[in-house]
Amino acid sequence: MQNFNLSRNYATQLDFQDELASFREQFVIDDPDLLYMDGNSLGRLSKASQTRVREVLDDEWGRDLINGWNKNGWWDAPLRIGEKIAALVGAAQGQVLVSDQTSVNLFKLAASALALRAGRKQIVSDAYNFPSDLYVLQGLANLLSPSPLQGEGRVGGRAYELVTFGSRDGITPDLDELESLITEDTALVELSHVTFKSGYLFDMQKITEMVHRKGALVLWDLCHSIGATPVALDDCNADFAIGCTYKYLNGGPGAPAMLYVNKKHQADASSPIWGWWGQSDPFAFNVDYQPADGVARFATGTAPMLSLLAMESALGPALEAGLPRLRSKSLQLSEYLIRLSDEILAPLGFSLGSPRDATVRGSHVSLRHADAYRINRALIEEMKVIPDFRAPDNIRLGLAPLYTTFAEVWETVERMRIVMVEKRYEKYSGQRLKVT
Numbered sequence: 248m249q250n251f252n253l254s255r256n257y258a259t260q261l262d263f264q265d266e267l268a269s270f271r272e273q274f275v276i277d278d279p280d281l282l283y284m285d286g287n288s289l290g291r292l293s294k295a296s297q298t299r300v301r302e303v304l305d306d307e308w309g310r311d312l313i314n315g316w317n318k319n320g321w322w323d324a325p326l327r328i329g330e331k332i333a334a335l336v337g338a339a340q341g342q343v344l345v346s347d348q349t350s351v352n353l354f355k356l357a358a359s360a361l362a363l364r365a366g367r368k369q370i371v372s373d374a375y376n377f378p379s380d381l382y383v384l385q386g387l388a389n390l391l392s393p394s395p396l397q398g399e400g401r402v403g404g405r406a407y408e409l410v411t412f413g414s415r416d417g418i419t420p421d422l423d424e425l426e427s428l429i430t431e432d433t434a435l436v437e438l439s440h441v442t443f444k445s446g447y448l449f450d451m452q453k454i455t456e457m458v459h460r461k462g463a464l465v466l467w468d469l470c471h472s473i474g475a476t477p478v479a480l481d482d483c484n485a486d487f488a489i490g491c492t493y494k495y496l497n498g499g500p501g502a503p504a505m506l507y508v509n510k511k512h513q514a515d516a517s518s519p520i521w522g523w524w525g526q527s528d529p530f531a532f533n534v535d536y537q538p539a540d541g542v543a544r545f546a547t548g549t550a551p552m553l554s555l556l557a558m559e560s561a562l563g564p565a566l567e568a569g570l571p572r573l574r575s576k577s578l579q580l581s582e583y584l585i586r587l588s589d590e591i592l593a594p595l596g597f598s599l600g601s602p603r604d605a606t607v608r609g610s611h612v613s614l615r616h617a618d619a620y621r622i623n624r625a626l627i628e629e630m631k632v633i634p635d636f637r638a639p640d641n642i643r644l645g646l647a648p649l650y651t652t653f654a655e656v657w658e659t660v661e662r663m664r665i666v667m668v669e670k671r672y673e674k675y676s677g678q679r680l681k682v683t
């Protein structure tokens with residue numbers, strides 16, 4: 248960051264030099280004074296999605312009714328959109344499908360992975376993983392293990408066990424501990440490529456090789472990397488991946504998720520949910536299930552068409568900008584934020600809750616403070632800054648390279664400074680709202 252200084256003018260210069268600056272115009276920005284720093288939780292609404300949803304409502308659903316499934320390409324949308332997302336995650340054609348939520352996709356793919364490594368009983372994950380991932384894995388281990396009431400379980404005598412590795416500082420995972428946990432009994436390692444709290448970025452290539460050396464399979468959760476961080480699933484020889492589309496891909500609240508099944512597993516992998524959308528010939532209405540070829544067998548039921556088509560349109564800007572440029576701007580934004588925070592916020596009691604080393608950092612930055620929850624409330628309620636709070640003490644600031652500006656980063660730090668020096672957070676209670 249050349250000639251870095253604390254002036255607002257410096258931020259303006261960075262925006263002037265930003266070759267992605269014009270992408271911001273493709274988003275609905277209702278109030279330019281509102282500093283939206285939560286694109287890592289819910290991306291902004293794109294103008295393309297806004298237009299597309301109106302068109303789907305009025306012209307397709309409204310006029311074409313049920314004919315829309317054939318006429319407007321609704322039926323093929325999950326695979327068609329999967330192919331577009333494939334370009335963002337380094338996957339060749341025929342391996343990505345859009346379906347369900349990330350949590351459901353995790354259940355489906357983790358169950359398939361365990362079946363492909365039958366006999367092995369251990370699942371390894373990260374204690375700092377997104378809790379839903381850990382819950383799904385716990386539930387699956389429970390489901391597939393012998394029940395104390397029934398004696399032997401369906402899958403065999405021994406119970407499945409989920410083991411997790413930790414972190415010494417809550418930011419950087421203990422990779423030695425991860426390596427030591429992977430044994431000849433490990434069936435599956437499941438990790439978030441970028442962790443939700445600190446934003447640590449795992450080395451996908453290195454970890455995948457480490458897992459394969461022990462004969463286990465790896466499943467990557469791409470929620471916090473997809474659309475902001477380059478992902479090379481095929482080149483890393485990853486086995487499975489899942490990810491949401493409502494963060495950096497701007498798909499919209501509750502937009503359906505993606506899943507990836509490497510070609511090498513497709514003939515043998517079986518979904519644990521045999522839904523009709525994953526059937527080889529759904530409209531034959533055969534009573535016996537015959538899986539569709541390839542990744543399509545991981546579809547379950549009717550895809551939520553409004554969300555799906557809104558999300559498809561939202562992919563345009565990310566595909567056009569390309570991941571090298573998105574990553575480059577994302578790192579510049581996070582580097583700038585960290586520099587400003589070191590100078591202005593650290594003396595006010597904040598510490599960095601994300602990796603300082605850019606090579607292992609995703610696209611959000613966590614700033615820790617003992618009063619983080621109340622500060623977060625003050626920012627939202629009276630300062631027109633929207634970050635989010637992640638317990639116990641993290642204010643997360645998402646840097647979405649398609650629309651976050653350097654001036655917004657500068658202004659966010661300035662408003663945080665004001666909240667601290669004027670002690671504006673003191674009037675808020677620590678009582679947590681439902682969504683933080």
Ligand SMILES: Cc1ncc(COP(=O)(O)O)c(C=O)c1O
Nearest residue numbers: 348349350377379439443470491
């Ligand atoms: C890393 C990670 N994994 C999984 C999920 C859960 O996604 P979903 O609600 O689509 O199941 C999230 C949601 O924010 C997440 O951040």
